[in-house]
Amino acid sequence: MKGIKAKIKAVVKTTALAKTKYHGNVQWQLHITA
16 A cells, blocks of 8 residues: 555656646747737
């Protein structure tokens, strides 16, 4: 159980990071096309 929880935490962290990066890229691309 402990290992699974740690794994989920790590995944959430990476997902949050990826989301922030992705969101920034989307904003940037929207800015270029607009």
